[in-house]
Amino acid sequence: KKKLQSARVEQQRLIAIQARAAYQSGRQEYLKLLLNQQNPEKFARTLTYYDYLSKARLEQLRSFNETLRQLAGVEKDIDLQQAQLLAQKSSLDDQKAQLDTVRQERQVALAKLNQDYKARDQKLQSRQQDQADLTKVLKTIEETLARQAREAEEARQKALLAQQEAEKRQREQEALAKNRAKDDSDVAPRRPIKAPGAMVSSAGQSYGGAFEQARGKLPWPVDGRLLARFGESRGDDERTKWDGVLISAAAGSQVRAVHGGRVVFADWLRGAGLLVILDHGNGYLSLYGHNQSLLKEAGDVVKAGEAISTVGNSGGGQDTPALYFAIRQQGRPSDPAQWCRTQG
Numbered sequence: 001k002k003k004l005q006s007a008r009v010e011q012q013r014l015i016a017i018q019a020r021a022a023y024q025s026g027r028q029e030y031l032k033l034l035l036n037q038q039n040p041e042k043f044a045r046t047l048t049y050y051d052y053l054s055k056a057r058l059e060q061l062r063s064f065n066e067t068l069r070q071l072a073g074v075e076k077d078i079d080l081q082q083a084q085l086l087a088q089k090s091s092l093d094d095q096k097a098q099l100d101t102v103r104q105e106r107q108v109a110l111a112k113l114n115q116d117y118k119a120r121d122q123k124l125q126s127r128q129q130d131q132a133d134l135t136k137v138l139k140t141i142e143e144t145l146a147r148q149a150r151e152a153e154e155a156r157q158k159a160l161l162a163q164q165e166a167e168k169r170q171r172e173q174e175a176l177a178k179n180r181a182k183d184d185s186d187v188a189p190r191r192p193i194k195a196p197g198a199m200v201s202s203a204g205q206s207y208g209g210a211f212e213q214a215r216g217k218l219p220w221p222v223d224g225r226l227l228a229r230f231g232e233s234r235g236d237d238e239r240t241k242w243d244g245v246l247i248s249a250a251a252g253s254q255v256r257a258v259h260g261g262r263v264v265f266a267d268w269l270r271g272a273g274l275l276v277i278l279d280h281g282n283g284y285l286s287l288y289g290h291n292q293s294l295l296k297e298a299g300d301v302v303k304a305g306e307a308i309s310t311v312g313n314s315g316g317g318q319d320t321p322a323l324y325f326a327i328r329q330q331g332r333p334s335d336p337a338q339w340c341r342t343q344g
Helices: 002-025 028-036 040-179
Strands: 224-228 237-241 245-248 254-256 261-269 273-281 284-294 307-311 322-329 332-334
Touching (some): 002 040, 040 237, 224 322, 261 284, 273 307
Antiparallel strands (some): 224 245, 245 322, 254 307, 261 273, 273 284, 284 322, 322 332
16 A cells, blocks of 8 residues: 555656646647747657657556556555454454453352362361271270170180089989988079069150269160169179160160260171160260161261160060160270169
8 A cells, every 4th residue: 555655646746747847838839839830850859759748648647547546446455454353353352251251250160169179178087087086986896895795605605514514413413302302401492583673764854964974864765674784694694794784665665865976886786686876975885785776877966865776676685675775984884773863
């Protein structure tokens, strides 16, 4: 465009010069030359010169008109290109605005993802800590139950030997009794019949304080009658003792937590049947065995008085439905009667 504009300016300048010269000479110059005819040769040259000038002027005018036409075409193309550029600029501005919006949305989404990841990490750490605590508690429980199983097996073996000895002595006594038919005083006396146990009740207000301060304030886990007390002999063997109590109750009766805590075990265990173990903190555990069904799972948090299982006779050991109830303090058995309210 600049080149065409420069050519147009130069052509305008030349045309202006020629137009000014023609104006100054006037239109009569050609007639004067024709009428004077002073010198034919000079007159011919002059005519040739005028023809040349006329052709040059026409060529310049044609070139000038062509320059104007090209310049107009170039300006039209420029205007079209500028319109296209403006349209492209508008489209690019719209795209930029959309990209800015998408970028902001992504930043918001990224911030939310970072927050979610942080929350998940915290939750994972909390679960890992809970798992570690549970593993520690279960280790204590497993060690205690393994010790009890060993003691029970030893007691069973001892009871078997004692039974064999007793049968041997009985045979000897029967033989001796035949020889002493006249003296009935040699017959061994019968074991006195054991008196029925006391009734216990789960009724009454629950205790909301710390477990270590709950001695004598806890309700019993179920309504029923004590079949075996803490420290009594298990069966006929005096060397095997109860490390909890056995409470006779109707099958299907609800067993309630004596104190608030968290379920650390709820599954089948040999010798105890369906067993629930609650962790009350500071090393205190309560055990509920021989259940018919379990109402809670490991990890559940229960309140005092909340139902956790139903009475049954799973795991063997007794023919009638009864609940095995025990309390552990730092892994050591503790008499439940010292913790639960005395029945008047």
